[in-house]
Amino acid sequence: MDSKLAFYIVKRVLLAAFTVFLVITITFFVMKAIPGGPFLSEKSPSPEVMAQLEAKYGLDKPIFEQYTTYLKDVLHFDFGPSIKNRGRNVTDLILEGFQTSGKLGIIAAMLAIACGLTLGALAAVFHDKVLDKVIMVLSTGSVAMPSFVIATILLLAFCVKIPIFPSNGSTAGGLVLPVIALSLYPMAYITRLTRSSMLDVLGQDYIRTARAKGVSPAKVIFKHSLKNAVTPVITYVGPMIAYILTGSLVVEQIFVVPGIGKFFFSSIINRDYPMVMGTTIFLATIMVIMTLISDICYKIFDPRVDLS
Amino acid sequence: MKMRKLLSVSLAFAMILGCMAFAGCGKKDAGMTLNVGAYPDTVDPALNSAVDGATYIVHVFSGLVGFQQDASGKLVLTPECATELPAPVKMDDGKTSYTFKLRDDLKWSDGTPLTANDFVYAWNRAADPATAADYGYMFEVIDGYTELMEGKGKLNVTASADGKELTVVLPVDVPYFHELCAFPAYMPVRQDIVEANGDAWATKPETYIGNGAYKVTEFSQTQMVLEKNKHFYNADKVVTDKLVFAFNSDDASLLTNFQNGSYLFIDSVPNDEIKSLQEGEYKDQFYVTGQLGTYYVSFNVNDSALDSFTEVEKAKIRQALGLMIDRNYICEEIGQAGQVPAAGFVAMGLTEPDGKEFIEKNGPNRDGAGYYSVADADYTANCDAAVALLKEVAASSKKFTVDGNKVTGFPTLTYITNDGSGHEAIAAYLQQVWGNYGFDIKVEVQEWATFLNTRKEGNYSIARNGWLGDYNDPISFLDMWVSGSGNNDCQFGKGEHASYNGYDGKTWAESYDAIIAEVKSSSDANKRFELMHNAEDILMESGAICPIYYYTDIFMCSDKIDGFFASPLGFKYFMYSSVK
Numbered sequence: 001m002d003s004k005l006a007f008y009i010v011k012r013v014l015l016a017a018f019t020v021f022l023v024i025t026i027t028f029f030v031m032k033a034i035p036g037g038p039f040l041s042e043k044s045p046s047p048e049v050m051a052q053l054e055a056k057y058g059l060d061k062p063i064f065e066q067y068t069t070y071l072k073d074v075l076h077f078d079f080g081p082s083i084k085n086r087g088r089n090v091t092d093l094i095l096e097g098f099q100t101s102g103k104l105g106i107i108a109a110m111l112a113i114a115c116g117l118t119l120g121a122l123a124a125v126f127h128d129k130v131l132d133k134v135i136m137v138l139s140t141g142s143v144a145m146p147s148f149v150i151a152t153i154l155l156l157a158f159c160v161k162i163p164i165f166p167s168n169g170s171t172a173g174g175l176v177l178p179v180i181a182l183s184l185y186p187m188a189y190i191t192r193l194t195r196s197s198m199l200d201v202l203g204q205d206y207i208r209t210a211r212a213k214g215v216s217p218a219k220v221i222f223k224h225s226l227k228n229a230v231t232p233v234i235t236y237v238g239p240m241i242a243y244i245l246t247g248s249l250v251v252e253q254i255f256v257v258p259g260i261g262k263f264f265f266s267s268i269i270n271r272d273y274p275m276v277m278g279t280t281i282f283l284a285t286i287m288v289i290m291t292l293i294s295d296i297c298y299k300i301f302d303p304r305v306d307l308s
Numbered sequence: 309m310k311m312r313k314l315l316s317v318s319l320a321f322a323m324i325l326g327c328m329a330f331a332g333c334g335k336k337d338a339g340m341t342l343n344v345g346a347y348p349d350t351v352d353p354a355l356n357s358a359v360d361g362a363t364y365i366v367h368v369f370s371g372l373v374g375f376q377q378d379a380s381g382k383l384v385l386t387p388e389c390a391t392e393l394p395a396p397v398k399m400d401d402g403k404t405s406y407t408f409k410l411r412d413d414l415k416w417s418d419g420t421p422l423t424a425n426d427f428v429y430a431w432n433r434a435a436d437p438a439t440a441a442d443y444g445y446m447f448e449v450i451d452g453y454t455e456l457m458e459g460k461g462k463l464n465v466t467a468s469a470d471g472k473e474l475t476v477v478l479p480v481d482v483p484y485f486h487e488l489c490a491f492p493a494y495m496p497v498r499q500d501i502v503e504a505n506g507d508a509w510a511t512k513p514e515t516y517i518g519n520g521a522y523k524v525t526e527f528s529q530t531q532m533v534l535e536k537n538k539h540f541y542n543a544d545k546v547v548t549d550k551l552v553f554a555f556n557s558d559d560a561s562l563l564t565n566f567q568n569g570s571y572l573f574i575d576s577v578p579n580d581e582i583k584s585l586q587e588g589e590y591k592d593q594f595y596v597t598g599q600l601g602t603y604y605v606s607f608n609v610n611d612s613a614l615d616s617f618t619e620v621e622k623a624k625i626r627q628a629l630g631l632m633i634d635r636n637y638i639c640e641e642i643g644q645a646g647q648v649p650a651a652g653f654v655a656m657g658l659t660e661p662d663g664k665e666f667i668e669k670n671g672p673n674r675d676g677a678g679y680y681s682v683a684d685a686d687y688t689a690n691c692d693a694a695v696a697l698l699k700e701v702a703a704s705s706k707k708f709t710v711d712g713n714k715v716t717g718f719p720t721l722t723y724i725t726n727d728g729s730g731h732e733a734i735a736a737y738l739q740q741v742w743g744n745y746g747f748d749i750k751v752e753v754q755e756w757a758t759f760l761n762t763r764k765e766g767n768y769s770i771a772r773n774g775w776l777g778d779y780n781d782p783i784s785f786l787d788m789w790v791s792g793s794g795n796n797d798c799q800f801g802k803g804e805h806a807s808y809n810g811y812d813g814k815t816w817a818e819s820y821d822a823i824i825a826e827v828k829s830s831s832d833a834n835k836r837f838e839l840m841h842n843a844e845d846i847l848m849e850s851g852a853i854c855p856i857y858y859y860t861d862i863f864m865c866s867d868k869i870d871g872f873f874a875s876p877l878g879f880k881y882f883m884y885s886s887v888k
Contacts, residue, residue: 036757044794087507258529
C-alpha cells in the first residue's frame with residue numbers, strides 16, 4: 001500500500017467517524033421530537049409505573065443530559081438495553097440478527113454481482129439480439145417488481161404449489177428463496193448498469209483499435225471492455241451491499257428469517273429509542289465502510305483515479 | 309484475464325453458497341410446531357401484557373389455579389399448584405382471606421422445591437412499581453397494594469412456616485379472585501434467579517426456570533422450543549413431549565406454513581382470505597371464538613370543534629352519529645370474522661352472579677336489548693331517530709340546520725385511526741355514512757405510536773378505539789373511564805368536562821367515579837352488578853363511546869391436533885393436546 005493510499009484511508013476513516021457522529025446527533029434529536037413514547041400502548045401503564053419506567057431508562061432526565069450520556073456509552077460500545085424487548089441488550093439483538101442477515105446478504109450480494117455482471121456483459125455483447133432483449137425484459141421486470149411481490153410469488157410457487165423449498169427461512173435450505181428474493185433487484189440493476197456501461201465502452205476507439213489489431217473477442221470483452229465498464233457498477237455495489245447486509249424487512253417477514261431488517265421498522269413504531277439509535281449507527285457504519293471500500297476499488301479498477 | 313478469473317471465481321463462489329443454502333431443504337421441524345405470534349417482547353410473567361406472551365407463560369409456569377377443559381369441552385377453573393379452590397373467609401376486621409393449600413412435592417423444572425414463599429415473592433415483585441409491570445394493577449384487589457405503591461409496605465400475602473400454605477387477604481372480596489390467580493402475572497417466579505440475572509432472566513433457557521407443563525430448551529429469535537417438564541405436578545397427563553412455538557407475524561407466510569403443514573396452528577390469517585377460508589377446504593380447521601373485547605369509536609368530550617354546543621347538545625350529536633352506523637355491514641363486509649354487532653360497551657362473555665351473561669341484562673331496561681337496536685331491520689329506524697336528535701340540537705343551538713336528512717353548516721370533524729387495512733376501511737365507511745347525512749368528516753391515518761399519543765392526550769375529535777378485558781368481570785371494562793385513568797381517552801372528568809354537573813346534578817367524579825369506587829368496595833355480588841350496569845348507562849348516555857362490535861378470536865388449528873383449547877382472553881393451551 002503506498003503512502004498516498006494509506007493517508008487517504010486514514011482521512012476517510014476520520015471523516016467516517018465524523019459522519020457517524022452527525023448521524024447519531026441528528027437521529028437522537030429527531031427521534032425525541034417525534035410524538036409518542038416507548039411505554040404507550042392500547043392499555044396505558046399507571047402514572048407510577050410510567051415514572052418508574054422513565055427513570056429506569058433515563059428518560060426523565062433533560063434531553064441534553066440524555067444525549068451526552070448516550071454519546072459516552074456509545075464510545076464504550078454500550079448501546080444500552082432495548083426498551084421493547086425487556087432484558088435484552090441492543091448490541092446482542094443486533095449481532096444476533098446480523099448473523100442471519102449478514103449470511104443472507106453476502107450470498108445475495110455475491111449472486112447479484114456475479115449474475116448481474118455476466119448478464120449485463122452478455123446483453124451488451126449480443127446487443128439488439130434476442131438474448132439482449134430477453135435479458136432486458138427480465139431485468140426490467142425484476143427492477144419494477146417490488147420485493148414483497150417477488151417474495152410472495154416465490155412463496156406461493158415453491159412452498160405451496162410446487163413445495164420444493166421450506167417456507168420457513170430458519171430451517172435447513174430455507175435461505176434459498178430469501179436469497180433469490182433479495183438478490184433479484186440488485187442483480188437486475190447491475191445487469192442494466194453493466195450493459196449500458198459496456199455498450200458505451202464497446203463503442204470507444206481503443207476497442208475498435210484492439211479488434212483491428214486482431215485481439216481475440218474474449219480478451220476484448222473481459223480485459224478491455226468489462227474492466228473499464230465496471231466503474232459505475234462499483235458506485236452502486238457499495239451502498240447496495242450495505243443495505244442488503246442489514247436485512248430486508250419484507251423478505252425477512254415473509255420467509256420468517258430472524259434477521260435485523262425488522263428492527264429498523266419495529267424500533268421506530270415502538271419508539272424503542274436505544275434500538276432506533278443502535279440500528280441507525282449500525283447501518284451508518286456499514287454504509288461508510290462500504291463506501292470507503294468502493295472508493296478504494298475505483299483506484300484498483302481505474303488507475304487514473306487520484307485518491308488524494 | 310484477471311477480470312475473467314474474477315468473474316469465474318465470483319460465479320463459482322455464488323454457486324457454492326447457493327448449493328449450501330439448498331442443502332438439506334425439505335426437512336421439517338420435529339414436534340408440534342405452532343404459531344401464536346412474533347418474537348415476544350417479554351415472557352417474564354410479571355412484565356408480560358401480551359396475549360402471545362401469556363400463551364408461552366401458561367405452558368412454562370403453573371399458578372395456584374389454571375384453566376382446563378372438562379369432558380364437555382367447557383373451560384373450567386381448576387386448582388393447579390393448590391389442592392383446591394379455597395372459599396373466601398370473612399375476617400374480624402371485615403376483610404376477606406383466601407388460604408391456598410399447596411400440593412405436596414411441587415418442584416421447579418430444575419428439581420428445586422417450590423414453596424408458598426415463591427408466590428409471595430412473585431406477587432410482590434409484579435405489583436411493585438419498581439418492577440414497572442404493565443399489569444401491576446392486577447394486584448390492586450389485594451390488601452397492602454396501596455402501601456406497596458407508596459413504598460411503605462408489602463402485599464398482605466403470607467406463606468406458612470412450612471411453605472405449604474399461602475394466605476391472601478383482600479380488603480373486599482371480589483368474585484373473580486380465583487380467576488385472577490390463573491392470570492400469568494400471578495405465576496410464581498424464582499427469587500434467586502430473578503435477583504441474580506435481572507430482567508435478562510427471562511431471555512435464556514438456562515435461567516428461564518418454570519414449574520409448568522414444559523421447560524424451555526431453546527429460545528431464539530426464530531422459535532421457542534419446549535420440552536416436557538417431568539417435575540410438573542400433572543406431568544402424566546402431558547402427552548406431547550415437545551412443542552415448538554415458531555415466531556412469525558406475517559399473515560401470508562403464516563397461512564402458507566399452515567397450508568404446507570409446517571405449522572399445525574396459526575393465530576392470525578390474512579384479512580382478505582377469511583371468507584375463502586371459512587368456505588373452502590380449510591373450513592373445518594378455521595375457528596372463530598368469542599373474545600372479551602369491544603371495538604368502538606371514542607369521542608373526545610372536550611372536543612374544541614363542538615365548543616359552541618352545550619354538553620347536552622354534544623351528547624345528542626354523538627348519539628345521533630352512533631345511531632347512523634350500520635354495525636351489521638361493518639361486521640359482515642369489513643370485519644368478516646364473525647364479529648358480533650355491539651349494543652353496549654361491556655363485551656360479551658362476562659358472567660353475572662346468576663350465571664347469565666352481562667350483555668343479557670344490558671340496556672336501560674336491563675333486558676339485554678342494549679342501548680340501541682343492532683337488528684338489521686331496525687337500522688332505518690335508528691337513522692330516523694338520529695335525524696330527530698339532530699333536529700332537536702339544530703333547533704336549540706341554531707348553529708346548523710337539518711334539511712330533510714341532511715345537516716348544513718355543521719363544523720368539520722376529524723376521525724383519527726392508526727394504519728391497518730381493517731381500521732382504515734371502517735374509517736372510510738364512517739366517513740361515507742356520516743357524509744350521506746351532510747357531515748364533513750376528515751379521516752386522518754396516523755402511525756401507531758403517534759396515534760396512541762394523540763388519543764391519550766385528547767387532541768382529537770373522534771378516534772378508533774378497542775379494549776380487551778383482563779378477567780371475567782365487567783369492572784375490567786368500566787374502571788378505565790374514571791377521571792384519573794390513563795386509558796380514559798374520551799377525557800371524561802378532565803378539562804372542561806370536569807366541572808360539568810349534568811349527571812343528576814353531579815360531576816363525572818361525583819357520579820361515575822363514585823359508582824366505580826362503590827363497585828370496588830362492595831362485596832355484595834348482586835349490588836356490584838347493578839352498579840356496573842348503572843355505570844354503563846352513564847357511559848352510553850354520554851354518547852362518547854360508540855361500540856361497533858364485540859371482538860372475536862380467529863385462528864386455524866389443524867385437524868391433526870386433539871385436546872387444544874383457548875380462553876376468552878385469547879390464551880391458547882396445548883399442554884394436554886396431542887397430534888393424531
